[in-house]
Amino acid sequence: MGELKQVRTDAEAALIAAWDRAPAQADWRKAAFARFAMAGLPHRRIESWHYTDLRGLLRTALPTRAPDSAAVEGARARLAALRIGAATRLVVLDGAFRPDLSDMDALPEGVAVQSLAAALVADDIVSLLAPKGLGDDDSIVALNAAMMQDGVVVRIAPGAVVERNIALVTLMSGGAPHAAFVRSLVDVGAGARARIVEIADSPVAEIQSHDALVLRVGEGAELEHVAHVGYEGAGAMQLHSLLATLQRDATFNSFCLVADGGLVRRQIFAHLDGERATLGLRGLSLLRGREHADTTLVVDHALPYGVSREFYRHILDGEATGVYQGQVCVRQHAQKTDGAMKSQALVLAEGAAMYNKPELEIFADDVVCGHGATVGQLDEDQIFYLQARGLPRAEAEALLLEAFANEAIDFVTDETLRDIFAQEAREWLARRVAERRP
Amino acid sequence: MLEIRNLAVKLADEDKQIINGLSLTVKNGEVAAIMGPNGSGKSTLSYVVSGKEDYEVTGGDILIDGESVLEMDATERANNGLFLAFQYPIEIPGVATMTFLKAALNAQARARGEKELQTPEFMKRVREAAKKLGIDQDMLKRPLNVGFSGGEKKRMEILQMALLQPKLAILDETDSGLDIDALRIVADGVNALRAPDRAILVITHYQRLLDYIKPDTVHVMARGRIVKTGGPELALELEKHGYRDFVGEAA
Ligand SMILES: Nc1ncnc2c1ncn2[C@@H]1O[C@H](COP(=O)(O)OP(=O)(O)OP(=O)(O)O)[C@@H](O)[C@H]1O
Ligand SMILES: [Mg+2]
Numbered sequence: 001m002g003e004l005k006q007v008r009t010d011a012e013a014a015l016i017a018a019w020d021r022a023p024a025q026a027d028w029r030k031a032a033f034a035r036f037a038m039a040g041l042p043h044r045r046i047e048s049w050h051y052t053d054l055r056g057l058l059r060t061a062l063p064t065r066a067p068d069s070a071a072v073e074g075a076r077a078r079l080a081a082l083r084i085g086a087a088t089r090l091v092v093l094d095g096a097f098r099p100d101l102s103d104m105d106a107l108p109e110g111v112a113v114q115s116l117a118a119a120l121v122a123d124d125i126v127s128l129l130a131p132k133g134l135g136d137d138d139s140i141v142a143l144n145a146a147m148m149q150d151g152v153v154v155r156i157a158p159g160a161v162v163e164r165n166i167a168l169v170t171l172m173s174g175g176a177p178h179a180a181f182v183r184s185l186v187d188v189g190a191g192a193r194a195r196i197v198e199i200a201d202s203p204v205a206e207i208q209s210h211d212a213l214v215l216r217v218g219e220g221a222e223l224e225h226v227a228h229v230g231y232e233g234a235g236a237m238q239l240h241s242l243l244a245t246l247q248r249d250a251t252f253n254s255f256c257l258v259a260d261g262g263l264v265r266r267q268i269f270a271h272l273d274g275e276r277a278t279l280g281l282r283g284l285s286l287l288r289g290r291e292h293a294d295t296t297l298v299v300d301h302a303l304p305y306g307v308s309r310e311f312y313r314h315i316l317d318g319e320a321t322g323v324y325q326g327q328v329c330v331r332q333h334a335q336k337t338d339g340a341m342k343s344q345a346l347v348l349a350e351g352a353a354m355y356n357k358p359e360l361e362i363f364a365d366d367v368v369c370g371h372g373a374t375v376g377q378l379d380e381d382q383i384f385y386l387q388a389r390g391l392p393r394a395e396a397e398a399l400l401l402e403a404f405a406n407e408a409i410d411f412v413t414d415e416t417l418r419d420i421f422a423q424e425a426r427e428w429l430a431r432r433v434a435e436r437r438p
Numbered sequence: 439m440l441e442i443r444n445l446a447v448k449l450a451d452e453d454k455q456i457i458n459g460l461s462l463t464v465k466n467g468e469v470a471a472i473m474g475p476n477g478s479g480k481s482t483l484s485y486v487v488s489g490k491e492d493y494e495v496t497g498g499d500i501l502i503d504g505e506s507v508l509e510m511d512a513t514e515r516a517n518n519g520l521f522l523a524f525q526y527p528i529e530i531p532g533v534a535t536m537t538f539l540k541a542a543l544n545a546q547a548r549a550r551g552e553k554e555l556q557t558p559e560f561m562k563r564v565r566e567a568a569k570k571l572g573i574d575q576d577m578l579k580r581p582l583n584v585g586f587s588g589g590e591k592k593r594m595e596i597l598q599m600a601l602l603q604p605k606l607a608i609l610d611e612t613d614s615g616l617d618i619d620a621l622r623i624v625a626d627g628v629n630a631l632r633a634p635d636r637a638i639l640v641i642t643h644y645q646r647l648l649d650y651i652k653p654d655t656v657h658v659m660a661r662g663r664i665v666k667t668g669g670p671e672l673a674l675e676l677e678k679h680g681y682r683d684f685v686g687e688a689a
Contacts, residue, residue: 380491380492381528382528382530384490384491384512384528385524385527385528385530386530386538386541386542387489387511387512387513387516388488388489388512388515388516388521388522388524389516389538389541389542389545389546389598389602390513390516390517390542390545390546390549390602391513391541391542391545392513392545393511393513395541395545396513399533399537399538399541400530400532400533402532403530403531403532403533403581404532406532407531407532
């Protein structure tokens with residue numbers, strides 16, 4: 001067999017060169033890097049990336065950067081302005097965990113926090129940070145493992161009931177365009193209960209954020225995850241992987257709002273690895289301009305009596321592209337699995353497009369699983385009814401869109417966060433009304 | 439006042455003529471009734487007057503208070519004082535009835551350059567009007583018309599009419615699906631609106647409603663036009679003999 005010569009794109013070459021300059025890494029990071037170097041950036045012939053051709057979309061790989069003191073002060077100011085409600089904030093700035101910006105002296109009882117860099121010296125951390133079977137063959141998950149600069153490791157003690165929200169805040173500093181690679185871990189002990197809020201913010205439009213969040217929800221534990229993904233700005237890119245393992249009787253609910261943010265790929269790999277685990281993955285994406293947001297789920301029911309719910313809504317305007325791929329696999333042993341998946345999209349402009357790909361793979365015979373996917377426009381009869389009561393058309397549309405958005409946001413159980421998201425959706429829609437006013 | 443002159447209407451995206459040379463006048467202070475067989479074009483007429491875009495006016499004119507409304511969209515017509523009580527009120531999931539009512543009242547106030555109602559005053563008005571119509575307060579919190587019974591939807595239309603106080607009201611079969619008590623309540627609602635500066639057009643299949651709302655005039659519509667006009671006695675006659683005689687005349 002002749003030698004295979006791979007053609008590298010500029011971005012791929014830069015990423016590979018960056019690895020060469022990095023200090024020696026643990027074996028698994030080397031292995032992860034080898035996987036990335038072999039596969040390169042995902043492209044449309046990789047089935048799970050078919051609608052997000054990253055190889056074509058990512059022209060240059062930006063360098064990482066350490067923030068100077070002015071950047072730290074800037075971050076402090078932006079932190080104060082973030083809308084996340086009351087929370088214990090754990091802050092990552094330009095790829096590094098910043099205890100000085102975090103609420104380290106006010107950690108709730110039963111919550112232990114350290115930086116990923118500090119946690120990496122322990123031997124047993126790898127199985128936690130890279131759970132087997134979750135995103136193993138995804139080259140972006142591999143790239144993150146190889147390149148990760150730092151992150152936060154949060155451990156919640158067994159039985160702890162954490163009332164105060166824990167916020168993972170990922171900040172990028174201003175100045176020249178740059179990238180960051182972050183991997184964080186939240187390990188929820190048996191019977192514990194907590195809520196994690198995730199939010200990203202940057203003052204510059206052009207950034208590349210490579211994020212992975214690894215979650216382990218212990219036996220009988222309950223974790224809610226509420227995320228606001230996407231940096232503002234047409235030149236922003238965020239690749240976000242969520243790797244979640246649910247043990248027996250665990251409950252994990254995740255809601256994600258995607259509003260603004262040039263290119264967003266959000267992938268969730270969830271493994272129901274114990275009996276009677278309950279998983280809820282839900283989200284709302286509000287996209288306009290030339291934004292592109294891809295939500296791709298891989299849910300793996302390995303054991304019996306699992307419950308999973310997926311519910312995603314998109315509103316697409318301008319020339320935006322929405323992608324929803326939901327793959328639910330029910331293994332032979334996972335009898336009595338109860339799964340329901342729904343994806344609904346409203347396409348408001350001719351230039352916008354939605355790609356829906358729900359997939360069920362069922363190997364067990366005694367299960368109840370279903371899925372539905374719809375793509376449509378606003379209902380003209382509803383608009384006419386509202387107009388016949390005096391509402392201008394744009395306002396009638398906004399009212400209907402807000403209702404559509406709120407039915408998704410209602411899955412957020414925290415009232416403050418729900419109100420914040422509802423307000424964001426309202427602002428997004430108000431901009432739309434304003435732009436269309438003559 | 440509503441004046442329809444020799445109106446011709448077809449479906450917007452099909453060559454199907456539904457209204458052919460229809461003329462009708464409802465003066466201020468007048469309550470007029472339209473009766474006519476299924477499919478004769480009554481609802482279509484009400485939609486066209488209200489500005490629904492599924493239909494195309496191919497001839498004639500519609501005037502409200504002497505001004506042609508053909509160039510106005512549905513919003514503008516509503517804000518000029520037109521109200522249509524729908525034969526089939528539309529369900530709006532996710533929009534609480536109260537929110538909707540407030541949006542409608544505020545939109546109309548704004549369009550007329552009036553001040554928006556303060557929330558307490560608005561709530562008070564809605565509660566009072568709802569009570570008169572036997573509408574449960576809990577219903578106001580539910581999404582508009584979603585899961586409402588047929589009769590509840592009709593009452594909700596009348597509630598909106600009572601709050602918006604239109605100059606010209608068209609009620610399309612508001613009596614269908616109502617129990618006897620509700621019929622009386624709805625009729626009271628319409629009668630309360632009767633005023634020298636208002637015109638009301640009631641579309642119905644049943645003489646019974648007209649016992650409660652005494653119309654000044656009764657029109658028979660068939661095959662897209664008015665084929666006979668008379669007083670309240672015409673409704674009684676129809677009740678006895680059906681449309682047979684009139685359908686023929688239209689041809
Ligand atoms: N959007 C439409 N598409 C196709 N046909 C239509 C449409 N609107 C009305 N029609 C047709 O036009 C005719 C008149 O309908 P319309 O609903 O106006 O009748 P109506 O007099 O209100 O009847 P009913 O007493 O049953 O309510 C019917 O034959 C109907 O099928
Ligand atoms: Mg009708």
